Amino acid sequence: MSSPRASFVHIQFDDILFYENCGGGSFGSVYRARWISQDKEVAVKKLLKIENEAEILSVLSHRNIIQFYGAIVEAPNYGIVTEYASGGSLYDYLSSDESEEMDMGQIMSWAAEIAKEAPVKVIHRDLKSRNVVLGADKVLKICDFGASKFLSHTTHMSLVGTFPWMAPEVIQSLPVSETCDTFSYGVVLWEMLTCEIPFKGLEGLQVAWLVVEKNERLTIPSCCPESFAELMRKCWTAEPKERPMFKQILCTLESMAKDSQLPEQCNSFLHNKAEWRCEIEATLERLKKLERDLSTKEQELKERERRLKMWERKLVEQSNTPLLPTLDIYTWTEEHVYFWMQHLFGAGDGTCDMQLYANLFKENHITGKRLLLLTETDMKDMGVKSKGHAEIEKLTNDYLGFLHFPPLLKDELEKEVEQSKTVNLELVFGYHWKAGTGKSDCKWKMYMELDGDEVAVTYIKDVIFNANRPGVEVLRMAKPPFLMDKWIVGLEQNQKIDYTNDVKSPKSTRHSCVLVWTHSGGQDEIKNVELVIETTPVTADPRDRTNCSKLLLLKDIFKEILLF
CATH class of the missing domain: 1.10.510.10 (Transferase(Phosphotransferase) domain 1)
Structure with missing residues (x-):
């Protein structure tokens, strides 16, 4: 129905004497006041602007509705004037x-x-x-x-x-x-x-x-x-x-x-x-x-979202990270030197100086060959002034010594050089989920994320997603992020992770996940994996083992320098 035509008394603001505040409504504060010209105690509701309340009250006349006297329409002192209810609310x-x-x-x-x-x-x-x-x-x-x-x-x-x-x-x-x-x-x-x-x-x-x-x-x-x-x-x-x-x-x-x-x-x-x-x-x-349970659930979802975003950033960074192609330092490019200094030491030991020096070496185009030729004077000229970091010169001499005078005692060397090392990582399995209305129209995407040692991603050869469903192809990924690119309608899935050939054990890890339809989807599953890495080929000749020893010694000496 259309609104009745409204007309009401316009009351001057100066005709109102305000007393104490006696409450607040949805759109303004209410004051006890006196309508001076009428010598009447009233209630005045102050407003930012006159809207429909005055119009509605002007046509309502009922014993159980507050009596409306008029409105103050002078900007900016808008207000509604009604009878004062002494009994309170x-x-x-x-x-x-x-x-x-x-x-x-x-x-x-x-x-x-x-x-x-x-x-x-x-x-x-x-x-x-x-x-x-x-x-x-x-x-x-x-x-x-x-x-x-x-x-x-x-x-x-x-x-x-x-x-x-x-x-x-x-x-x-x-x-x-x-x-x-x-x-x-x-x-x-x-x-x-x-x-x-x-x-x-x-x-x-x-x-x-x-x-x-x-x-x-x-x-x-x-x-x-x-x-x-x-x-x-x-x-x-x-x-x-x-x-x-x-x-x-x-x-x-x-x-x-x-x-x-x-x-x-x-x-x-x-x-x-x-x-x-x-x-x-x-x-x-x-x-x-x-x-409280809802708040806890909300916090868990926020934490999960934060972790997922962190993993996404980390995987993107790892996918852009160059891998060292050889143990022969002499063949390293400046990118290899930068990666080695930044990741192999800086992230593992928490040494911020190494990050600065990694950038410095990159700016000066230091390759593996130039790294071995650096003198203490060269490093001081570049800004490497710490006595501990200047020991790179000694590292170079040690490298050259191993290069030109390999050890003659084969058995003793094999005892000194580690034949393998262990890398620990966690595989995080999960899936993005659209519940739909039931099993028939739900959609999902599997993903596998990685947590563990910084270089762990370099040991993953590929990740295979197999939905075990007709018409859905097996998806093989060689580098992160490991995420299905298409939504799948269905509910059973297996993942298989194959590692590079220099992994002794395990050669591969297989994880099976059964999806059950729910409104909220499932939780991430975490699988701990311990990799045993061959640091030197089993049939390597003495010169190859010498190269491996040089890299290990290079890492150990550098760690000693960082702790200097």
């Missing part, structure tokens, strides 16, 4: 000791006053105990129409209101009807019966998630009179069309008033609060635990 009353005197008659009277309809249909959309005030004669009056709209068949609105009182469709900013206020009415009725705060201790967004996603509602104590319990349950139905209209609620209240046994049941319920309050507290604890 229903929320404050229910929190006071005075509420202990309430009986069924008071609750029934107030429940009817809130439900009584005005001549003009309006969706309040922010009905709650804070927006219901007590007049001097304890008559309830609804106020704060800042979130309201004139009723059409359905009205689309943005998110405005207070979550514990809000209907699911209001929380989701869906089109609403009069029954969104019915939902809120049920919460106010619950407040009057229990004198408790709805969803006490829970944050607004937590309440929104519980009401919409988990279909949670306020706890109705088991000893609550059934007629009241049934009315609240109907008001809280998730489907708006199934909730009663206010006209039906008034009929229900009239029928309840004729029940001769209800007053005794209700008063017994009100006076035995200690017996049923624990039920409400138990529900609150359960909901808080549910929220």
Whole structure:
């Protein structure tokens, strides 16, 4: 229906004498004040701008709606002027000791006053105990129409209101009807019966998630009179069309008033609060635990996402890292020298100087050949001034000594040179998951990530993804990132990892993963692998073993230098 034509009194700002702040509405603060020219105590709600609240109040005239006197329309001092309710809000009353005197008659009277309809249909959309005030004669009056709209068949609105009182469709900013206020009415009725705060201790967004996603509602104590319990349950139905209209609620209240046994049941319920309050507290604890579990799950997902991003960066870096082609230092390029200094030592020993020197050597185009020819003077000229790092000259002499005078005692050399070394790494298996509606349309992508020694990725020859399904080809990848490039529809998969030929054990590792359909997907699986690496061929001649010894000695001497 179209909104009625509105007209209201324009009140001058200078005609208002402000007193203390007595609360706040959805869109402004409320002050007790005096309308000077009329010598009348009033309530003034200060606003940033005049919108539809003055228009709505100007056409509402009802005993249970706050009386509207006019509006201040002088920029920037906008405001709504209404009658002043000296009894305060229903929320404050229910929190006071005075509420202990309430009986069924008071609750029934107030429940009817809130439900009584005005001549003009309006969706309040922010009905709650804070927006219901007590007049001097304890008559309830609804106020704060800042979130309201004139009723059409359905009205689309943005998110405005207070979550514990809000209907699911209001929380989701869906089109609403009069029954969104019915939902809120049920919460106010619950407040009057229990004198408790709805969803006490829970944050607004937590309440929104519980009401919409988990279909949670306020706890109705088991000893609550059934007629009241049934009315609240109907008001809280998730489907708006199934909730009663206010006209039906008034009929229900009239029928309840004729029940001769209800007053005794209700008063017994009100006076035995200690017996049923624990039920409400138990529900609150359960909901808080549910929220904590959700927060924990959220943190776990964030941590998993962080780890995945870290692995992606690491794999990209590793895929761009040049590998040393030979043990013969004399043939190294400047990229090999840079890689050797940066990764083989800097990352392993945590020495920041080596990173600086790696960059310095690269800027000066130091190859393996030039590295062996560097003198102490050359290094000082480049900026390498530390006595410890200047020992590279000694390293060069040691290398040349091994090159020109290989050891003659074969057995003793073989004892000194390690025939193998161990590399530890973790293979992280997982899959990206789109749940769909079930097994028939779910989608997944497998991936394998690597954690362990910095050079571990150099020992992986390839990774094979085999979905074991007709029409899905076996995917072989020789370098990271190891991730399926296409989404697969189906639910069983195997991965096989083959390593380079210089791995003694294991030659390959196979991991099988059975996918089970869930909404959230599966967890990563981690497999620890220990590789035994051959540092020299079994049939190598003395010169080959000498080259291997030179590299090992080069690494050991460099480590000693770093610790100097």
